[in-house]
Amino acid sequence: MNKIHNHQLAAILFLSGAWSVICIPSLSGSGQITGTIIACLIQIICCLPMLALRTGTFSNQIKTHKWLGIIYILFFLICGANGFSQLWEAAPPQLLPSSGKLTAAVLIALTCFYTSSAGLRATARAAPIVMGLFLISLTVLILGAWKRVDLSRISFQMTDFLPSIRTYFSLSGELAAVWILSDSVRNHKNTAVNSYLISKAIFCILILFFSITAGGRLMYLNGYPFFTLTALSQPLQGQRADALYILVFVMLHIMHTTLQTGIIEHIAEQIYPIAEKWSAPVSLIFMLIPAYFFKSDILEDMIFYSLPVLILIIPLSLRIRQFMKSIQKKEYSHEIF
Amino acid sequence: MEQETISGTLEEILAKIRQICKNSSDILINRITAGGISCAVLTCEGMCSTAIMTELLIRPLTEMPVQPDSNTFFQHLQNHLLLSLDRPVVRNFDDLFRLLYSGFAVIVAEGQQTALAFGIQGYDKRSVSEPSGEANLYGAHDGLTETVRTNMSLIRRRMKTPLLKFELSTAGNLSQTDICLCYMTDRVPPQMLRQIKKELNAIELDTVLSSGYLQPFLEKCRGSLFDSVSLSQRPDVLCSKLLEGRVVLLIDGSPFALVIPKLLIESFQTLDDYHHKPYYAAFSRWVKYGAFFIAILLPALYIAVSMHHPELLNSTLILILTDAEQKAPLSLPTETIFVLLMYEIIREAGLRLPKAVGGAVSIVSGLIIGDAAVSSGLISTPMLTMTAISVIAGFVTPDLNAPVTVMRLLFIIAGGLWGLFGIGLLGMIVLYNLCATETFGFPVTAPLAPFYSRAMRDVATRVNFHRMQYGNFTVEEYHEQNS
Numbered sequence: 001m002n003k004i005h006n007h008q009l010a011a012i013l014f015l016s017g018a019w020s021v022i023c024i025p026s027l028s029g030s031g032q033i034t035g036t037i038i039a040c041l042i043q044i045i046c047c048l049p050m051l052a053l054r055t056g057t058f059s060n061q062i063k064t065h066k067w068l069g070i071i072y073i074l075f076f077l078i079c080g081a082n083g084f085s086q087l088w089e090a091a092p093p094q095l096l097p098s099s100g101k102l103t104a105a106v107l108i109a110l111t112c113f114y115t116s117s118a119g120l121r122a123t124a125r126a127a128p129i130v131m132g133l134f135l136i137s138l139t140v141l142i143l144g145a146w147k148r149v150d151l152s153r154i155s156f157q158m159t160d161f162l163p164s165i166r167t168y169f170s171l172s173g174e175l176a177a178v179w180i181l182s183d184s185v186r187n188h189k190n191t192a193v194n195s196y197l198i199s200k201a202i203f204c205i206l207i208l209f210f211s212i213t214a215g216g217r218l219m220y221l222n223g224y225p226f227f228t229l230t231a232l233s234q235p236l237q238g239q240r241a242d243a244l245y246i247l248v249f250v251m252l253h254i255m256h257t258t259l260q261t262g263i264i265e266h267i268a269e270q271i272y273p274i275a276e277k278w279s280a281p282v283s284l285i286f287m288l289i290p291a292y293f294f295k296s297d298i299l300e301d302m303i304f305y306s307l308p309v310l311i312l313i314i315p316l317s318l319r320i321r322q323f324m325k326s327i328q329k330k331e332y333s334h335e336i337f
Numbered sequence: 338m339e340q341e342t343i344s345g346t347l348e349e350i351l352a353k354i355r356q357i358c359k360n361s362s363d364i365l366i367n368r369i370t371a372g373g374i375s376c377a378v379l380t381c382e383g384m385c386s387t388a389i390m391t392e393l394l395i396r397p398l399t400e401m402p403v404q405p406d407s408n409t410f411f412q413h414l415q416n417h418l419l420l421s422l423d424r425p426v427v428r429n430f431d432d433l434f435r436l437l438y439s440g441f442a443v444i445v446a447e448g449q450q451t452a453l454a455f456g457i458q459g460y461d462k463r464s465v466s467e468p469s470g471e472a473n474l475y476g477a478h479d480g481l482t483e484t485v486r487t488n489m490s491l492i493r494r495r496m497k498t499p500l501l502k503f504e505l506s507t508a509g510n511l512s513q514t515d516i517c518l519c520y521m522t523d524r525v526p527p528q529m530l531r532q533i534k535k536e537l538n539a540i541e542l543d544t545v546l547s548s549g550y551l552q553p554f555l556e557k558c559r560g561s562l563f564d565s566v567s568l569s570q571r572p573d574v575l576c577s578k579l580l581e582g583r584v585v586l587l588i589d590g591s592p593f594a595l596v597i598p599k600l601l602i603e604s605f606q607t608l609d610d611y612h613h614k615p616y617y618a619a620f621s622r623w624v625k626y627g628a629f630f631i632a633i634l635l636p637a638l639y640i641a642v643s644m645h646h647p648e649l650l651n652s653t654l655i656l657i658l659t660d661a662e663q664k665a666p667l668s669l670p671t672e673t674i675f676v677l678l679m680y681e682i683i684r685e686a687g688l689r690l691p692k693a694v695g696g697a698v699s700i701v702s703g704l705i706i707g708d709a710a711v712s713s714g715l716i717s718t719p720m721l722t723m724t725a726i727s728v729i730a731g732f733v734t735p736d737l738n739a740p741v742t743v744m745r746l747l748f749i750i751a752g753g754l755w756g757l758f759g760i761g762l763l764g765m766i767v768l769y770n771l772c773a774t775e776t777f778g779f780p781v782t783a784p785l786a787p788f789y790s791r792a793m794r795d796v797a798t799r800v801n802f803h804r805m806q807y808g809n810f811t812v813e814e815y816h817e818q819n820s
Contacts, residue, residue, distance in 0.1 A: 118773040125772035125786035243646040250761030
């Protein structure tokens with residue numbers, strides 16, 4: 001895998017995660033902000049052993065344990081499918097072309113086929129540029145919403161945060177990509193991962209904060225806080241600017257799906273080199289099919305339950321296994337001498 | 338060509354030469370006896386200066402004292418007669434013909450298994466003049482010519498340092514075109530230089546008639562919209578590139594030099610930027626960045642907003658556009674594509690025609706077709722305005738004309754079919770295409786992606802020379818290692 005910079009990794013992960021954040025389906029109150037902060041802290045704690053206990057590169061691990069690669073491929077297929085499912089559920093009709101949601105998904109899948117074929121390095125280079133555009137649009141969104149902010153609508157709550165922790169976790173599929181992509185980062189891997197986790201949490205808190213304070217009761221009724229916020233935040237006086245967020249919407253979804261497809265391609269290439277050419281189109285088809293049949297909450301449940309296994313249990317068990325092997329080796333060498 | 342070494346009697350050598358060139362009319366063989374030795378002076382008609390040949394070759398040869406044998410004759414020629422500054426010893430027919438066709442006079446003597454060549458080139462060539470492209474207000478007004486050695490001297494005059502190295506070689510199996518690699522020995526990335534030489538050596542083209550023949554071999558990324566090797570006609574620009582550790586390739590017969598690697602950001606930089614005050618240079622840079630996006634996106638955005646997202650427009654604009662478009666018989670995307678294709682046809686016609694007729698083309702296209710199309714209601718005025726602004730904006734970065742033209746049309750189609758959604762999709766494809774473009778490990782998107790904050794002093798702004806004189810930037814900073 002080509003080497004990338006740590007800030008590029010942080011940008012890739014953040015943009016993929018930001019897609020999930022803009023698709024948060026409902027607003028439950030100020031406790032959601034507390035939940036997000038707690039979830040972010042838990043994620044940082046979960047990532048520490050994954051990064052600290054890495055045993056060799058991921059490529060070497062999946063070459064020796066093919067089942068491991070297959071598990072990760074299935075997980076990223078679910079993440080990608082969830083992305084498409086979110087696209088169908090979250091996108092207001094005016095955001096997508098008149099030809100319909102299925103056409104939109106197919107067009108995005110075709111685009112992702114090209115973007116994933118450009119390779120990880122191209123994704124890494126594109127990510128900071130997309131990030132810049134995204135930050136500009138976020139600034140415009142915040143400036144537009146600023147005049148509607150009413151701080152009395154928010155209150156510090158330490159209750160009702162458990163569901164939001166679960167939601168935040170189920171929207172963090174890209175965490176599993178950390179282990180795989182950290183192989184390709186030159187240095188300061190932990191900085192990249194921490195930057196991603198913190199910036200994603202900040203973005204999520206910003207959206208929740210402005211949704212609660214600027215949207216008020218409307219947000220609870222409408223759902224999809226980000227999209228309602230774009231409708232409320234109108235920086236121009238005489239015209240509506242929501243349509244401009246289509247560009248953000250498209251960029252984030254492509255980054256999200258490209259990441260999943262790119263990683264599947266990489267794993268497939270390691271396990272079965274012959275599958276290199278076909279892995280991207282096949283994986284995109286296998287993302288679209290479940291997305292068409294399953295609702296996003298089913299897919300999010302699957303992500304929520306499998307994430308701890310992938311980011312904590314597997315890395316830990318591999319480390320323990322290696323440790324046991326090294327002890328056995330030592331004993332064997334003692335016997336010889 | 339024959340790799341065979343020169344051997345045999347003088348008659349046999351001359352017979353062999355006649356046989357290889359099939360008695361070509363432009364090969365002149367003059368048999369003379371000089372210093373008592375029978376020899377022949379070979380030249381190619383029209384390639385040598387008659388005056389120089391008489392002064393430096395014929396007269397010294399005829400006045401040469403009698404020599405005991407041909408070995409002494411050649412030694413005397415080489416050591417005692419300064420006939421020319423460039424006088425290689427020729428050992429095979431391959432080199433003999435290459436030199437002969439490059440304007441050298443070749444002396445073959447009885448009993449010698451080598452020949453002596455003398456550089457007395459005197460072919461007609463275009464004198465140094467202002468380049469047709471890359472116009473510059475304040476910089477030098479001389480440009481490269483078609484002669485590689487003249488071009489070498491133009492660069493050398495500006496870089497009087499032994500660190501600047503020229504490496505002459507040939508390309509093209511039949512044309513044997515002279516090419517010259519130029520680089521600063523202390524700044525060029527050695528790995529890139531090695532790879533470039535390897536690529537050039539592996540080329541199996543029969544002829545190299547312009548820089549475009551070699552460019553694809555130096556661009557490592559296939560399917561890219563953007564160039565990763567740039568062209569320049571200006572020796573001052575080439576010097577600035579050399580100072581940044583780049584490799585310049587001069588090609589005989591082409592007034593365009595190839596610069597490896599290219600960064601996209603260079604398409605927005607001109608030498609005039611370094612003459613203006615920094616604040617104005619920075620301003621003009623941002624105007625160019627804006628013009629680039631206008632050139633690609635303006636017609637597409639106009640179509641997408643008018644057709645799919647009219648809520649983005651205010652009421653006055655909507656009324657104006659609706660009124661204008663109601664009268665037009667064609668749909669908005671069809672109309673725009675038609676206008677752009679007409680423009681491309683007119684541009685092509687203007688480029689290829691003689692200058693005198695070119696003016697007539699402008700009158701016919703601008704006044705007659707343009708005016709008639711609008712007044713007959715075939716084309717709407719707002720759409721024509723958008724297209725004209727976009728085309729003019731494209732002139733700001735002539736270097737990017739090819740990708741801008743194609744992308745403009747593609748964005749119009751995407752915007753017309755799917756509105757901003759389509760523009761977003763195509764935008765991501767173009768971004769990935771751009772980000773995947775690199776040559777010899779140098780991404781064209783550097784220093785933006787990957788981001789180098791230090792480089793922003795000459796990208797986002799243009800700092801003054803007091804600050805720019807420090808830093809010793811070389812392009813090697815942007816090199817990305819694999820694995």
